[in-house]
Amino acid sequence: MHHYHMTFRSPLGWIRPVSNGKALIRLDWDQTRWQDPDQPDDVSRETIAELEAYFAGERHQFSIPLAPEGVSDAAKSWLAVMAQIAYGATITYAQFAAAAGKPKASRAAGTSCASNPIPIIYPCHRVVRSDGSMGNYGGGSALHPTDPENLARKAALISLEQSHA
Numbered sequence: 247m248h249h250y251h252m253t254f255r256s257p258l259g260w261i262r263p264v265s266n267g268k269a270l271i272r273l274d275w276d277q278t279r280w281q282d283p284d285q286p287d288d289v290s291r292e293t294i295a296e297l298e299a300y301f302a303g304e305r306h307q308f309s310i311p312l313a314p315e316g317v318s319d320a321a322k323s324w325l326a327v328m329a330q331i332a333y334g335a336t337i338t339y340a341q342f343a344a345a346a347g348k349p350k351a352s353r354a355a356g357t358s359c360a361s362n363p364i365p366i367i368y369p370c371h372r373v374v375r376s377d378g379s380m381g382n383y384g385g386g387s388a389l390h391p392t393d394p395e396n397l398a399r400k401a402a403l404i405s406l407e408q409s410h411a
Contacts, residue, residue, distance in 0.1 A: 247266055248266075248267065249264050249265065249266060249271070249285075250264070250265045250266075250267060250285050250286060250287035250289065250290050251263060251264045251265065251274075251284060251285055251286070251290055252284045252285075252286035252290040252291060252293075252294055253279060253280055253284055254294045254297070254298070255279075256297065256298075256301055257301050257402075258275075258301075258399045258402055258403070259275055259276060259277045259387075259399070260275070260276050260277065260278065260279050260280070261273065261274070261275050261294075261297060261386075262274040262275075262276075262280060263289070263290045263293035263294060263297075264290070264315075265287050265289035265290045265293070266313060266315075267287055267289070268289065268311060268313070269289060269310070269311035269312055269313035270289055270290075270293055270310050270311065270312050270313070270364060270367070271313050271314065271315035271363070271364075272314075272315050272363045272364060272386075273293075273363070273364045273365055273366065273367065273386050274386050275365065275385050275386035275387045275399075276387060276388065277387075277395065289310065289311065292310055293310050293367075296308050296309065296310060297366065300366065301406070303406065303409070303410035306333040306334075306407075306410070306411075307333070308367045310367065312364060312367065312368075314362075314363045314364055314368070315363050316363065317361075317363060321358060321361060323346065324346060324354070324355070324358035325358065325362065325364075325368045327342065327345050327346040328342070328358065328359070328362070328368050328369060328370060328372075328373070329368055329369070330345070331369050331372045331373070332372075333369075333407050333411060334407040334408050334410070334411025335372060335411075336372050336373070336374045336378075336404060337372065337373060337374070338373070338374060338375065338376045339352040339353075339355045339356050339359075339373055339374075339375065339376070339381070340352045340355075340376060342355040342359075342373050343355040355373065356373075356381070356382070358370075359373050359382075359383075359384075360382065360384055360391060362384075363386075364386075365384070365385045365386045366385075366403065370383070370385075371383060371385065371399075371400045371403040371404060372404065372407075374404075380397045380400050380401055382396075382397075383396045383397055383399065383400035384396060385399050385400065387399075
C-alpha cells in the first residue's frame with residue numbers, strides 16, 4: 247500500500263500526517279525535519295490545514311477521515327472514547343477508563359494513550375494523572391514518553407486548548 251505524507255513546522259516541532267490515500271493513518275512528530283521528500287495527497291494537505299487552524303485556536307474538532315494504522319479493534323474502541331474528550335478539558339486515566347466502560351482498567355487507558363498513532367486528533371494529551379500531573383506523553387515522537395520535551399508539548403497542547411475553549 248502506498249503512503250502519502252507532507253511535513254509542516256508546528257509551534258511544537260515538525261509534524262507529518264501520513265495517509266493511505268483515503269484516510270489519515272498516522273501522525274508523526276519530531277523536532278527535526280524528515281529528510282525524505284514530501285509525497286502529499288488531499289488527506290495530508292487537509293490534515294495540515296486543519297492542524298494549522300487548531301494551533302491558531304480556530305479549530306476545536308477535526309473532520310479528516312481516520313484509519314489508525316496497526317490498531318486492534320479493542321484499541322479502536324479506546325480511541326473512539328478518547329475522541330469524545332472535550333476540547334480544553336482534561337480527564338484522569340481512571341475517568342477515561344470509566345468512560346470506556348472499564349472502570350478498573352486505568353493501565354489499559356494509559357496503554358491506549360501510549361499507543362495512539364494519531365495524536366492531537368485523538369486527544370491523548372487531554373488524559374492526565376489523578377493528581378493533575380502530566381503523566382507520560384509520546385505524541386508521535388521517537389522520544390521516550392517521560393522525556394521533558396514530550397511532557398512540555400503535552401502541557402503546551404492543554405494550555406493552547408484551555409486558552410481558546
